[in-house]
Amino acid sequence: MAETGFTNMAGTAAAGSAPEIGIGMLGYAFMGKAHSNAFKKLPYMMYPPVALPKLVAIAGRNEAAVREAAARYGYASHYTDWRKMIQDDRVQLFDNGGPNDLHAEPCILAAQAGKSILCEKPLARSTAEAAAMLEAVTKAGVKHAVAFNYRFVPAIRLAKDLIADGKLGQIYHFRAVYLQEWIMPHYNTPHIWRLDKTVAGSGALGDLGSHIIDLGRYLVGEPRRVSAAVSTFIKARPGVGGKPQTVDVDDAFAATIEFQNGALGTLEATRYAGGHKNSNCLEINGEKGSIRFNLERMNELEVHWIGEEPQSTQGFHQVLVSEAHHPFWSNWWPHGHIIGWEHTFVHEIHHFLDAIVNNKPVGPHGATFEDGYRNAVICDAILQSADTGRRVDINY
Ligand SMILES: NC(=O)c1ccc[n+]([C@@H]2O[C@H](COP(=O)([O-])OP(=O)(O)OC[C@H]3O[C@@H](n4cnc5c(N)ncnc54)[C@H](O)[C@@H]3O)[C@@H](O)[C@H]2O)c1
Incomplete structure (x- = not known):
């Protein structure tokens, strides 16, 4: 094969030197799957990794289904009450892959609990709801991102x-x-x-x-x-x-x-x-x-x-x-x-982890x-x- 300039096989820092970051995922269907896939790929594809996502917990409503999702995607535990997951000290990054009516309340509680937050789009159902969410993350001083992948x-x-x-x-x-x-x-x-x-x-x-x-x-x-x-x-x-x-x-x-x-x-x-x-x-x-x-x-x-x-x-x-x-x-x-499409989430979440771990701005990209x-x-x-x-x- 011709030389292509593909250079990332040899990283300059060992993966072991990157900090771990505990992930709490809400939802295990379309977006829960896409984001979980990205968390798993990140450490070896975006190499050397800026952080090592640790899949701490995943939340849903149905016990059997969320237990199966935890096993399938590799989360250490599962919750049928997302409020409890947000209060879990092991969770440092709250990832909201729930439907739109489940964006505001969990994200605001996560901000108050001091978690970094990645929320799926649209951020909210209305301007008023989005404003309350923005106010909560700003007041709490946590890192925040919307998944416009x-x-x-x-x-x-x-x-x-x-x-x-x-x-x-x-x-x-x-x-x-x-x-x-x-x-x-x-x-x-x-x-x-x-x-x-x-x-x-x-x-x-x-x-x-x-x-x-x-x-x-x-x-x-x-x-x-x-x-x-x-x-x-x-x-x-x-x-x-x-x-x-x-x-x-x-x-x-x-x-x-x-x-x-x-x-x-x-x-x-x-x-x-x-x-x-x-x-x-x-x-x-x-x-x-x-x-x-x-x-x-x-x-x-x-x-x-x-x-x-x-x-x-x-x-x-x-x-x-x-x-x-x-x-x-x-x-x-x-x-x-x-x-493919799924790689947009790898790039997006890597960018967000970099912002969290190295205290960089999430915007403008x-x-x-x-x-x-x-x-x-x-x-x-x-x-x-x-x-x-x-x-x-x-x-x-
Ligand atoms: N960025 C993108 O390209 C993209 C693509 C699709 C969806 N989305 C967004 O992602 C979000 C989720 O969409 P989806 O397609 O994954 O939806 P989905 O219906 O496939 O999944 C929603 C998940 O939330 C869980 N859930 C619902 N109510 C709950 C509750 N009360 N407590 C706990 N868990 C609950 C469901 O069990 C399910 O796992 C939406 O905001 C949507 O707009 C973004």
Whole structure:
């Protein structure tokens, strides 16, 4: 095999010199699994490790199921009461992979108990809830992060670096869509928590839209105002016992977003886009070039540089983001041996552990509760605009 510049086999510090950090995980389903997988991979892939995650405890509601999850993922113990887990002295980092209605109270209690906190997105169901969470972590002085993991896709970080280096010049457009299909009629999806406003807060907006709102803020900047429409296509679904239950969240939203720096954007998210499994796509057009990204081809970034021949006359060309000098890549494989969605969590959690252990800031690359709060403000403004038919200013 040709020399690729892949250098991380020989670390400069022994793994044994890294401090242990006790993890308490809430939830053991989709995100519980993704985060646990990342904790386990970290010490040997992000080498030498900044910290050694010690899987202390995992919490759920069902004793048998959470016991099995603890055994499966390698947690030393389990709880059926997350409050007790938060009070466990062995837990130093509380990781919240629960549904949206279980973000605020556990995170606030964890902050009061002095734990570092990683919370899944959206941070909260509303601006008010997010503000209370931000206040709690700020008051307690603990490290906090929101799991906007797409910031940790190598191609997205490369996009961020290109923009920060001025390679695109002035940004004119941010165009982002997040499209899925899994609640379309042919899936016969019952009434789950993601379709219940009291649990989820909002629908496609908080679930998918929050990600592209975050990427807009991360890559382009703060929004000045939004204008939006939302729609709910199927208004009731079978709940417990097959009884119809109202769907009171948006199935889809579309918004225009005006940024403070003059860029104009459009955002769209839906779970009714047939053929789209997990299309998180964005395009940014600037004075000197354009870039575009599609999560379903996450190792690629398409670029177009204006005035650079032959690209200038040939539209976009594709960069395979897998060189050792590309973001995060020195930790993985020889170029072209691509990585996947789950690795975004490895990068994200490694970044957060580094912030905790070495007292570094979580931002600007990691999303903090401040970012989660701002995201909630924008989500609420989108709903307000859809409700009133007016453009809404963003005021944090
Ligand atoms: N970053 C991402 O890409 C991404 C992807 C999916 C979900 N999420 C977010 O992650 C969070 C969880 O989503 P998910 O898909 O893992 O949901 P899920 O339904 O798959 O899992 C939720 C977990 O929480 C547990 N739980 C629910 N109520 C509980 C309670 N009262 N006490 C203890 N445990 C409880 C459930 O048992 C389950 O293990 C949500 O906020 C969601 O928006 C983020």
